[in-house]
Amino acid sequence: MGTARSWIRFAGVALALGGAAALFLLVESIGANMSPPDAGGTAPASVVSVSTVVHAAGPADTMSHLLVALAAIVAATRALGWVAERAGQPSVVGEIVAGIALGPSLLGALWPAATTTLFPSSITPFLAAVSELGVILFMFMVGLEFDTAHLRRQARTAVAVSAAGIVLPFVLGVLLALWLYPRFGIGSSGFVVFSLFLGTAMSITAFPVLARILKALSLTATPLGVTALTSASVDDISGWCLLALVVGLADGNTGAVLPTIGLTVGYTALMLLVLRPLIHRWLARAGERITGPGVLSGAVALLLLSSVLTEWIGIHAIFGAFLFGALFPHDSRIADQVRRQVGPLVATLLLPVFFAYSGLRTRVGLLDGVGDWLVCGLIVLVAFLGKFGGVFAAARLTGLGARDASSLGILMNTRGLVELVVLNVGLDIGILSPALFAMFILMALVTTFATTPIVRALANPRQAFVPSVEA
Amino acid sequence: MGTARSWIRFAGVALALGGAAALFLLVESIGANMSPPDAGGTAPASVVSVSTVVHAAGPADTMSHLLVALAAIVAATRALGWVAERAGQPSVVGEIVAGIALGPSLLGALWPAATTTLFPSSITPFLAAVSELGVILFMFMVGLEFDTAHLRRQARTAVAVSAAGIVLPFVLGVLLALWLYPRFGIGSSGFVVFSLFLGTAMSITAFPVLARILKALSLTATPLGVTALTSASVDDISGWCLLALVVGLADGNTGAVLPTIGLTVGYTALMLLVLRPLIHRWLARAGERITGPGVLSGAVALLLLSSVLTEWIGIHAIFGAFLFGALFPHDSRIADQVRRQVGPLVATLLLPVFFAYSGLRTRVGLLDGVGDWLVCGLIVLVAFLGKFGGVFAAARLTGLGARDASSLGILMNTRGLVELVVLNVGLDIGILSPALFAMFILMALVTTFATTPIVRALANPRQAFVPSVEA
Numbered sequence: 001m002g003t004a005r006s007w008i009r010f011a012g013v014a015l016a017l018g019g020a021a022a023l024f025l026l027v028e029s030i031g032a033n034m035s036p037p038d039a040g041g042t043a044p045a046s047v048v049s050v051s052t053v054v055h056a057a058g059p060a061d062t063m064s065h066l067l068v069a070l071a072a073i074v075a076a077t078r079a080l081g082w083v084a085e086r087a088g089q090p091s092v093v094g095e096i097v098a099g100i101a102l103g104p105s106l107l108g109a110l111w112p113a114a115t116t117t118l119f120p121s122s123i124t125p126f127l128a129a130v131s132e133l134g135v136i137l138f139m140f141m142v143g144l145e146f147d148t149a150h151l152r153r154q155a156r157t158a159v160a161v162s163a164a165g166i167v168l169p170f171v172l173g174v175l176l177a178l179w180l181y182p183r184f185g186i187g188s189s190g191f192v193v194f195s196l197f198l199g200t201a202m203s204i205t206a207f208p209v210l211a212r213i214l215k216a217l218s219l220t221a222t223p224l225g226v227t228a229l230t231s232a233s234v235d236d237i238s239g240w241c242l243l244a245l246v247v248g249l250a251d252g253n254t255g256a257v258l259p260t261i262g263l264t265v266g267y268t269a270l271m272l273l274v275l276r277p278l279i280h281r282w283l284a285r286a287g288e289r290i291t292g293p294g295v296l297s298g299a300v301a302l303l304l305l306s307s308v309l310t311e312w313i314g315i316h317a318i319f320g321a322f323l324f325g326a327l328f329p330h331d332s333r334i335a336d337q338v339r340r341q342v343g344p345l346v347a348t349l350l351l352p353v354f355f356a357y358s359g360l361r362t363r364v365g366l367l368d369g370v371g372d373w374l375v376c377g378l379i380v381l382v383a384f385l386g387k388f389g390g391v392f393a394a395a396r397l398t399g400l401g402a403r404d405a406s407s408l409g410i411l412m413n414t415r416g417l418v419e420l421v422v423l424n425v426g427l428d429i430g431i432l433s434p435a436l437f438a439m440f441i442l443m444a445l446v447t448t449f450a451t452t453p454i455v456r457a458l459a460n461p462r463q464a465f466v467p468s469v470e471a
Numbered sequence: 472m473g474t475a476r477s478w479i480r481f482a483g484v485a486l487a488l489g490g491a492a493a494l495f496l497l498v499e500s501i502g503a504n505m506s507p508p509d510a511g512g513t514a515p516a517s518v519v520s521v522s523t524v525v526h527a528a529g530p531a532d533t534m535s536h537l538l539v540a541l542a543a544i545v546a547a548t549r550a551l552g553w554v555a556e557r558a559g560q561p562s563v564v565g566e567i568v569a570g571i572a573l574g575p576s577l578l579g580a581l582w583p584a585a586t587t588t589l590f591p592s593s594i595t596p597f598l599a600a601v602s603e604l605g606v607i608l609f610m611f612m613v614g615l616e617f618d619t620a621h622l623r624r625q626a627r628t629a630v631a632v633s634a635a636g637i638v639l640p641f642v643l644g645v646l647l648a649l650w651l652y653p654r655f656g657i658g659s660s661g662f663v664v665f666s667l668f669l670g671t672a673m674s675i676t677a678f679p680v681l682a683r684i685l686k687a688l689s690l691t692a693t694p695l696g697v698t699a700l701t702s703a704s705v706d707d708i709s710g711w712c713l714l715a716l717v718v719g720l721a722d723g724n725t726g727a728v729l730p731t732i733g734l735t736v737g738y739t740a741l742m743l744l745v746l747r748p749l750i751h752r753w754l755a756r757a758g759e760r761i762t763g764p765g766v767l768s769g770a771v772a773l774l775l776l777s778s779v780l781t782e783w784i785g786i787h788a789i790f791g792a793f794l795f796g797a798l799f800p801h802d803s804r805i806a807d808q809v810r811r812q813v814g815p816l817v818a819t820l821l822l823p824v825f826f827a828y829s830g831l832r833t834r835v836g837l838l839d840g841v842g843d844w845l846v847c848g849l850i851v852l853v854a855f856l857g858k859f860g861g862v863f864a865a866a867r868l869t870g871l872g873a874r875d876a877s878s879l880g881i882l883m884n885t886r887g888l889v890e891l892v893v894l895n896v897g898l899d900i901g902i903l904s905p906a907l908f909a910m911f912i913l914m915a916l917v918t919t920f921a922t923t924p925i926v927r928a929l930a931n932p933r934q935a936f937v938p939s940v941e942a
Contacts, residue, residue: 063603064782071775078768091764126600132534293562296819297549304542311535341815348767348812 012397020167027174031195034178036185066123070130070353076102077352088456090212092416093449095352099359100441109365119360131357132317134350135421136307137342139318142208142418143325144335146233157227157398162234164394165412166203169386170242173202176382180375180436188430193250197431200242201422201440202383205235206448209416213452224404228411231391235412240322241268243422244315250429260314267313271306271323283332290334299338316425351417358420361427364442366435376439380446387413387447407458414451419444483868488634491642498645502666505649507656537594541824547573548823559927561683563887564920566823570830571912580836590831602828603788605821606892607778608813610789613679613889614796615806617704628698628869633705635865636883637674640857641713644673647853651846651907659901664721668902671713672893672911673854676706677919680887684923695875699882702862706883711793712739714893715786721900731785738784742777742794750798754805761805770809787896822888829891832898835913837906847910851917858884858918878929885922890915 077098084094101107108115119127177195185194210232211220219225248260283290303324310320328335367373388409395405423440426432432440548569555565572578579586590598648666656665681703682691690696712735719731754761774795781791799806838844859880866876894911897903903911 063600063788064779066600067607067775067779067782067788071772071779074768074775075772078765078772082765126597129534129537129597129600136538293815293818294549294553296815297545300819301542301546301549304538304545308535308538308542311538317534317538340811341819344764344767344812345816347764348771 016393017163017167020171023171024174027171027178028192028195031178031181031191034181034185034191036181036194037183062122062126065120066126069119069123069127069356070349072118073099073102073352073356074349077355078348088216089449089452090209090216090416092209092212093445095355096358096416096420096441096445096448099352099355099357100362100364100445101359102356103359103362105359105362105364105438115360119356124360127353127357127360130350131354134346134354135424136303136317136321137346138208138351138354138417139321139421140303140325141339141343141346142236143322144328144339145207145211145330146236146322146326147330148233157395157400158230158234160394160398161227161391161408161412162231162238164390165205165231165387165409166235166238166242166390168390168393169202169383170199172382172386173199176202176379184375184433184436186430186433189250193246194431196242196246196249197426200239200246201419201426202386203235203242204239204415204419204422205232205387205412206414206416206418207232207236208418209448210411210414213411213414213455217452217455219455224407224411227395227400228408231408231412236322236418237326239418239422240319243425244310244319246431247315247425247429248313250431263313264310264315264319267310267320268323271327276327279327280329283329283334291337295334295337296341299334300342318421318425354420358424358441361424361434362438362441363434364438366438372435372439376442379439380443383415383443384413384447384450403458407455410451410454410458413447415444416448419448487864488638491638494642495645498642498649499663499666502649502652502662505652505656505662507652507665508654533593533597536591537597540590540594540598540827541820543589544570544573544823544827545820548826549819559687560920560923561680561687561887563680563683564916566826567829567887567891567912567916567919570823570826570828571833571835571916572830573827574830574833576830576833576835576909586831590827595831598824598828598831601821602825605817605825606895607774607788607792608817609679609822609825609888610792610892611774611796612810612814612817613707614793615799615810616678616682616801617707617793617797618801619704628866628871629701629705631865631869632698632862632879632883633702633709635861636676636702636858636880637706637709637713637861639861639864640673640854641670643853643857644670647673647850655846655904655907657901657904660721664717665902667713667717667720668897671710671717672890672897673857674706674713675710675886675890675893676703676858676883677885677887677889678703678707679889680919681882681885684882684885684926688923688926690926695878695882698866698871699879702879702883707793707889708797710889710893711790714896715781715790717902718786718896718900719784721902734784735781735786735790738781738791739794742798747798751800754800754803762808766805766808767812770805771813789892789896825891829895829912832895832905833909833912834905835909837909843906843910847913850910851914854886854914855884855918855921874929878926881922881925881929884918886915887919890919 077095080094080098080101081091082094084097085091102115102118104115107118174195177191177198180198181191181194185191189197207229210228214220214225214228220229244264245261248264303321306320306324307317308320310323311317367376388406390409391412392405392409395408396402400408420441423432423437423444426440427434427437548566551565551569551572552562553565555568556562573586573589575586578589645666648662648669651669652662652665656662660668678700681699685691685696685699691700715735716732719735774792777791777795778788779791781794782788838847859877862883863876863880866879867873871879891912894903894908894915897911898905898908
């Protein structure tokens, strides 16, 4: 399989990646001497801290408030999710908007009393905890979807597309950091961490949302769909590795970084290279006999342990959740049981709390004046063009037609929920200022929102899509 | 249907109930002049308060601790649940024991550092919130099982059995309160509330556990099983009404009691007599067309609102959760969907937290010396004999044979999880001292534990059980 010409093209992509690495190192050396603004970027809003003292209201009051807040969150996210579906969008777009709408950006701006009544600060720690649990269970299910079968089948195209689709937005993000850091950076994180985080945030593709969009457009089984899913699953694992690196680096003293990286690599290798094959072999033999309530309990208990282990290593709990999910074959009976038994309540109750919690921390009002909105537009543009350009170029080079390469570039721009997870980590560990957080949330929303209508316009499902390189 | 003789027997039961009411009023008039001990019974342990200040650990630390605690809880409850199942017991027995074992009664007594490390006070409010959410979702599912079809079929036997099975233990509980109040009462609640609560706690039958035991013994479809389930479902609604009354009364000033009772009766009537028939009719017409993610979201949002509404009325959130569940036909498509989609995560993650939270508040060590253990034994005896005696007598009077009447008396003694819910409410609102709480927890455990082996010994599933009165 493959001609000499296709190998030359592949080498071209590799060369471009090398150039990107050199550029990255250059930017980092320039940025090393920069400092963030004294004012402007402030520490994350106090509303977000889990350590907020809970004593304003009595226990029963707090619980009542929590129940009312949860009811409002569940109803609002489902309502706007439904509106999004009616409008031909994935429901997650509506759910993200619902979260933002409940927070200070909309409800809080129009009717401040409503937001403070619905979400008094006494319940914020509880929302944070439920939200984190929801994200852990969600990342677990993202890991369960992780499938290397595509990868082996379409290795070269997928690797080229996903690598270019990460590297170009990443480098553009790092370049943008040169300009953003002195304006919106926070003192607590240095330039390296800031720029790496921006690069990571730019290069995210949301595998779960992408999968749902492809399904809604009936493209899942088409070659375009398969390429998109494969590339997105490579992006997935790469994105989490990048984020783990950033979080490890952000932990502060350089001395602690090396052990963190070592432990991260070691744990990832243990999970994916040692345990994963063992579990796959074990399930292939005994899979049918493994049932009952113990399966779910065991999965949940080990999931929580894997999450806390990565938290201890110094990277985020979501990383351990994803890795644990990736242990299991995506089409195994266990994966199916867990998806059926955990999925609905996560989608209905826990993830909406995450959307609302993100929304409560998103203050679009911090975008002050035309200048800030232009910066926000620039971020959207860089994210979009970086992802689109990288994916399009790599897809063309490895032999796709212009229309399919465009569709792929648009599809890979779906950032949705995964971007929200990454951004919240950035806000938590003090890399993103609240203003930048708001801008990136809007970027996630716009790029996800744009995907479906454009792909729908471009795609012609009836016309077969045949990659010319791969058989 | 029914002979003159059976009507005379039915009248006998009614007369006995009247006598019980007179005795109850007599006891209340005696107890009105009593006062609880100054020391001895203390306020609920500070560990339980949701308003505990969360600031000892940083936010990330708190989350890590919570994840570790949840993993330990999930693993321990499933492990002991499995042991219980192997021993021929319902798994809930093992789960309750696991919760107690993780708390100060066992792990905390043997290895105090382990309990404080696993469950630092910083995570207690979160455990309390998750536990409450779990109980609300659980009570919702208990409500979903509520079925009046049995009731209509076997009205007289079921009403007699369940009424006697509530009244006798209730009256005995109130009588016992005369002796317990001066010794273990708490100043904050008067005798009336204390005695009513004790009566209620004695008269609980756990419908969900009973249903699972009958299923495990293959008795569900037998007349004995149907009678037991019917009586238990009457007990269910009666028990919650009694508890609602007690919580309403405990709220303090007599002026607030009447509105609370009025609102409770009004809300219950609205739900069961107005909304329930409407929803049944609506689902009978449109049930098949109601599907999709909106069903679960709508159910969860309205469930939370119903819960908070009863909390506002002045009774407990669980009452609203039960009533909301009881709106739906137990065999409707919606009920089935909710059970499948909510049940597993509630059983695996949320209810175990409730067991652990109860266990953390249970201090068997407070039973100091032989005297306290004798009191505990007395409580177990009164609970057992009250339930057994009432059910047995009513069953014999309405025409059952001695063996079946005995089986029924034993079955109705299953208190399990529902008793735990009631006891935790009693501890929360300051009716039960921690010592009495521990004794009643042990009572719930012993009476539930005793059911399966005795019924197994008595029951002979092959021998048909035919009530001589009902056709």
